[in-house]
Amino acid sequence: MTTGAGDDEHEPELYDSLGGQVALVTGANRGIGAEVARRLRDLGATVYAGTRSMSNDVPEGTERVLLDVTQEGDVEAAVDGIFEEVGRLDVLVNNAGVIGPDGDIVAAPTAELDRTLAVNLRGPMLLCKHAVPLLLQHDGGRVVNVSSGMGVIGDGQSGGTSAYRISKTGLNGLTAYLEGEYGDDGLIANSVCPGWVRTELGGEDAPRSVEEGAETPVWLCRFRPGAPSGKFWREKRVIDW
Template sequence: MDPDPPLYDSLDGQVALVTGTSRGIGAAVAARLADLGATVYAGARDTADVTGEGWRAVRLDVTEGAEIEAAVERIESETGRLDILVNNAGVAPPNVPLHESSIGDVDRTLAVNLRGPILLTGRALPLLLEGPGGRVVNVSSGDGAFEDVQEGYSGVGGQGYPAYRISKTGLNGLTAYLDGEYADDGLVANAVCPGSVRTDMGSDDAPRSPAEGAETPVWLSRFGPGAPGGRFWRDRAPIPW
């Protein structure tokens, strides 16, 4: 793998859609992409929670098909392009073993963390494929890796968060699918583990700030045409799936 992928120094003229921007990693990613010059559509369930200066707030609950359609249609009508999609929105259910998990918690976790990115990416693909090197960045987790499955959030004895773990494994699968299906058309799709971050889903004791957790997702968003795709990254280096 090329250890020095082609990167855009500036994102002037490019358009990005970031989900889950009301706080945490999503807000940090949106802020940095805007700093780099991108027109940033900041997705949130309540647009009043989008506070970034210059961002274009867009109502986007990724569990709602109508809101997905409306968001992409708005971007297409206003800009005619989409260069970067960052699937960041996510939830974590209570930390209980699978046999104690409620149907509602399982359904919501899979709907936000996996079904939403599948549907949103599918709807956004025609725009992403119009220009060279459209990027999809899926904010995943080491919890979704097969080779290091007990890493990250864990309960007593290394168990816990079953629906969350499974949803992130599926998100990694979406990444691999997008690379296999669309790389020849110019799409650059990657997944990223941001590490342990001080967010609502994380812990107050986590070692990384949201800005630090956003560093690799932003770096992947800067990949140019021909950059590596279909990989799982942490700290700008590929890690096992």
């Protein structure tokens, strides 16, 4: 059953401005990540836009940071660099992702399975490993994990893209873990399904625009301390997972 945000504990209180706050967005050189970075910038945040190559474009007014989420050295250097430059981190958006091999688990090449899990699940875990101490310095630090309805355990899991589905199920598990482990310390962690979006990953036939796909992730970034945590959201509504 799908429930509205107002039916789940309470209507979230939102920041109207993120002035003075700092955000790190992975995969921010294109698609949903770039749009999220752009909107957080417009809300007044200092935005670090993670990208695997320093030659990639990032939204104007954001800080480009080299960040291949599969490389722990990049992750550690990015987080340490943010701390050295601005001394805080308020929002982490784990957006970087790959679709992985199309076939079922039997047909999928092992190297591609490993790559998908490394980007979509191990990467966000590494980001949390290094960023959570910074996020906990201020009450209400947020982690927003960009997941997918394809990772919902209650739905049928046939149709190929095995590593992608499994990685997103695991990403939702990371969200639940962060809430269980750090929720009492003030951390707010949520997963979000942006829907099927016209990006390099989603393809040209997807029905949703990048702007529509970014709306709920950005909304979650605006949560104030005490807002719902440990949930899975689509179109600003809690969904089962």
